Amino acid sequence: MIRFASMGATVQTRLFGSLRTLRPPNAEAFPVEPDATIEDLLGDLRIPAGKVHLTFLNGVKVDQDALVSDGDTIGIFPPLGGG
Amino acid sequence: MNKDEQVILTAVQAHCEGARRLNGVRYQSLSVASVKRIAADLNETGKRVERIALENEIIPARYSRNITSIGPTDQVQLLGSTVTVVGIGGLGGWLSEMLARVGVGTLRLIDGDQFEESNLNRQLFSDEGHLALGKTDVAVERLTNVNSSITVDGRSVVLTEENGPALLSGCDVIADCLDSIRTRFVLESAAGVLGVPLVTAAVAGRSGQMGTILPGDPGFSVIYGQPAEAPERGEESELGNLPFTVALLASLQCAEIVRILLGKPELYRGGLLYVDLEDGTFEHLDLG
Numbered sequence: 001m002i003r004f005a006s007m008g009a010t011v012q013t014r015l016f017g018s019l020r021t022l023r024p025p026n027a028e029a030f031p032v033e034p035d036a037t038i039e040d041l042l043g044d045l046r047i048p049a050g051k052v053h054l055t056f057l058n059g060v061k062v063d064q065d066a067l068v069s070d071g072d073t074i075g076i077f078p079p080l081g082g083g
Numbered sequence: 084m085n086k087d088e089q090v091i092l093t094a095v096q097a098h099c100e101g102a103r104r105l106n107g108v109r110y111q112s113l114s115v116a117s118v119k120r121i122a123a124d125l126n127e128t129g130k131r132v133e134r135i136a137l138e139n140e141i142i143p144a145r146y147s148r149n150i151t152s153i154g155p156t157d158q159v160q161l162l163g164s165t166v167t168v169v170g171i172g173g174l175g176g177w178l179s180e181m182l183a184r185v186g187v188g189t190l191r192l193i194d195g196d197q198f199e200e201s202n203l204n205r206q207l208f209s210d211e212g213h214l215a216l217g218k219t220d221v222a223v224e225r226l227t228n229v230n231s232s233i234t235v236d237g238r239s240v241v242l243t244e245e246n247g248p249a250l251l252s253g254c255d256v257i258a259d260c261l262d263s264i265r266t267r268f269v270l271e272s273a274a275g276v277l278g279v280p281l282v283t284a285a286v287a288g289r290s291g292q293m294g295t296i297l298p299g300d301p302g303f304s305v306i307y308g309q310p311a312e313a314p315e316r317g318e319e320s321e322l323g324n325l326p327f328t329v330a331l332l333a334s335l336q337c338a339e340i341v342r343i344l345l346g347k348p349e350l351y352r353g354g355l356l357y358v359d360l361e362d363g364t365f366e367h368l369d370l371g
Binding site for chain 2: 016020053056062077078080082083
């Protein structure tokens with residue numbers, strides 16, 4: 001799909017566990033700046049740094065310096081340890 | 084077939100009786116009472132009696148609802164398998180119950196804790212009459228009552244770097260049902276040294292994850308970070324643990340363990356199945 005710069009890039013953000021309470025109303029189309037990284041996105045979502053353990057870009061684990069692009073799906077997971 | 088196996092088979096053939104599957108197909112069945120009687124009369128294990136029956140197309144009644152999905156040959160394979168379950172709490176209780184019922188022949192259960200009231204919401208082997216009793220002691224009694232043909236070996240100890248290799252040696256699969264992230268690294272290290280597949284699960288509230296780590300895989304360092312920096316607890320310290328989440332994740336672990344024992348490819352190696360029952364998420368994540 002062709003997107004025009006004026007439309008602005010957006011990503012789908014998926015927050016799980018206790019991060020769910022931080023999910024923004026526009027989680028399905030959250031605006032990102034050009035060349036934004038996952039770390040930038042976490043800042044824009046106001047997620048405390050220690051809360052995030054795993055970040056996935058389109059289903060594949062990535063580090064927080066990974067670049068995000070228009071149309072990406074970003075999964076943000078806290079650590080689970082209970083048994 | 085050697086002479087004593089022939090003696091067992093003769094006894095099995097004398098005790099078996101005709102039965103019908105739910106679809107109407109006839110088969111030869113061996114009751115639980117017959118297995119026990121033959122084992123007692125011949126001073127044999129129930130497991131061996133059942134194996135010889137299965138190898139001759141006589142189905143122990145306790146596995147009659149397994150057998151169309153698992154098959155006699157694979158049921159024999161399960162009876163000859165050993166699984167070690169580390170942590171007999173929420174996940175480990177449900178998992179070891181299912182492993183006993185599906186017919187895994189030897190279970191080793193490791194947990195140094197006793198049952199307490201906060202376990203009652205989710206831990207299968209906890210009840211009001213078992214508070215303050217050792218988890219593995221209660222589990223051994225329960226599972227032996229569920230399936231007297233199998234071997235259930237309880238070890239009421241806490242897993243450490245020192246005792247890990249000895250506790251875990253000689254099994255086909257290890258199940259991680261721990262509640263401590265740091266101890267998971269100890270377990271992973273021992274499993275790697277021993278060359279045994281590790282099937283892990285963890286839960287918090289309505290969320291859970293499970294995956295399979297084979298020796299040499301990056302494993303927990305990808306999931307939790309480096310051991311020295313990993314937290315002791317995860318989200319469960321805020322969200323608690325719910326019974327339906329632990330039972331579900333234990334089921335997923337059990338299905339993967341049975342696959343591995345039967346020589347089928349792992350479904351969850353190199354990834355995590357992440358489940359969130361808050362919104363119905365079942366997502367297979369690639370750990371890269």
